[in-house]
Amino acid sequence: MRVLVTGASGFIGKHVVARLLSMGHEVVGACRTPSPDLLIDWRVADLLAPGAAAALMHEVRPDALLHLAWCTEHGKFWREPANITWLARSCDLVEAATKVGVRRIVIAGTCFEYAFPEGDCYEHATPVENHFLYDTTKDACRRVTEALCQEKGVSFGWGRLFHFYGAGEHPARLVGSIARALSVGEAARCSSGQVLRDYMHVADAGAALAALVACEATGVVNIASGEPVRIAAIARTLGEVAGRGDLVHLGTLPDRPDDPPRITASVTRLRQEVGFTPHFDLRTGLADVYDWWRAQT
């Protein structure tokens, strides 16, 4: 299968591409600056430029589209006006894809589309709620792409990503910031860490998205580990992995009052319909990240 991947050089995109290649698919990557790491066919395309989506699609004519590109700048992406431009260009992209005969479209969504329930988020049962411009535009992208694909007879999957972490992530993100500090012997200051989350290694998240592209499951599928964990447990496990539990200072940063107490996933669809099981458990995954930070020093 010939798969066009947007955002192919991104944090998660690289892992998706690696897995698609190992599954035997032909991959064409689209990004603004080509990445030399992976031996695939790159198309340099600024998808935010009007008309770029249609031109790219006519050139590549893929069997499947995996659309990952969106604004992702740490701390900024929640409220950035660029989100609405990404929605506009994503509409152009999927419309162009259906015009050149694409058979399957998969797009990356976010767990922040859910109205946060007291238990796990279920694809078919948990209500959706618009919080910020980021999740509102993502949610809109899902609704309209689903409706278009239904009209056009195109198979459509929406991979709702929960939290993920991995080597090379932004050092201000949770796992990166703690792992970096411990790797250089600095104290890692944390909140009390009592909120529950689902954290998945980025290689697993990428592999899960690749599996979603290659299967027949339609509609929303949670991309998550299925293992709820408190932030405090992540910090303590990193301390253990580093042998520097003494540097992990829980409760020295304030808790954010608007932080949802729980964002965790049902992974029944991912396991049963996509047939995907993660490779990393939390400890192995965190050790992988810590080792990467150690290697940078």
Place this chain on the structure above:
Amino acid sequence: MRVLVTGASGFIGKHVVARLLSMGHEVVGACRTPSPDLLIDWRVADLLAPGAAAALMHEVRPDALLHLAWCTEHGKFWREPANITWLARSCDLVEAATKVGVRRIVIAGTCFEYAFPEGDCYEHATPVENHFLYDTTKDACRRVTEALCQEKGVSFGWGRLFHFYGAGEHPARLVGSIARALSVGEAARCSSGQVLRDYMHVADAGAALAALVACEATGVVNIASGEPVRIAAIARTLGEVAGRGDLVHLGTLPDRPDDPPRITASVTRLRQEVGFTPHFDLRTGLADVYDWWRAQT
């Protein structure tokens, strides 16, 4: 106030423009082919062309944007892929509007955004449900524009239009088809007409949208008469107005099994927050349309 109206030459656009002018506003109309009927400043713009929205906005620099343009071809617009292009271009338009400092944005929505309840549709209480590509893309447009306007501090109103009718409407639409038939002495074949709807004269719908632009009400506002009426009563009233009740043949066309039994509106927001009351009652409005059809023969 300088108001940019897209779709200004359309069925409802003409009436909006007339009312805005009579209220003393400066109106700039954007459309693909300029209309000579109204003495306003026209900009010929194909809003579906990539980049056109930004260029138009930079040229006009309005205080307010009233966005009416969308795909509207009778019978086709429900499922047309062009809906997703209209969503993309609408995103571009509102983003460009906020960049040139627009203070208020009003967009036309549709009563088909509602999950049809057993009673009236209330803006704050009745759930939304995606039915077709048309209402799904409209609903997405509302969600993301609202979120963007909130980030940018721009006032935003969404006029959810119920059914409207008037002189010059498509002759396949309900009122037009019956009025045309009666005006030439032909039988008007109808379904049983037992479904409840809200029908508003297009001049009132246009005036209500103009009032919505000029006021401070934010969020969704139903644009409707507030008078539930059975389709059969519309047909019978047209028969009375024409003096040809004998030509109105109710029950000679099949009822559509998927037709919602009731789509009627609460107009409390329109009355109290926008301060708008319609000019036409149903009989006067239908007589106006019948007279127009008579004048065509």
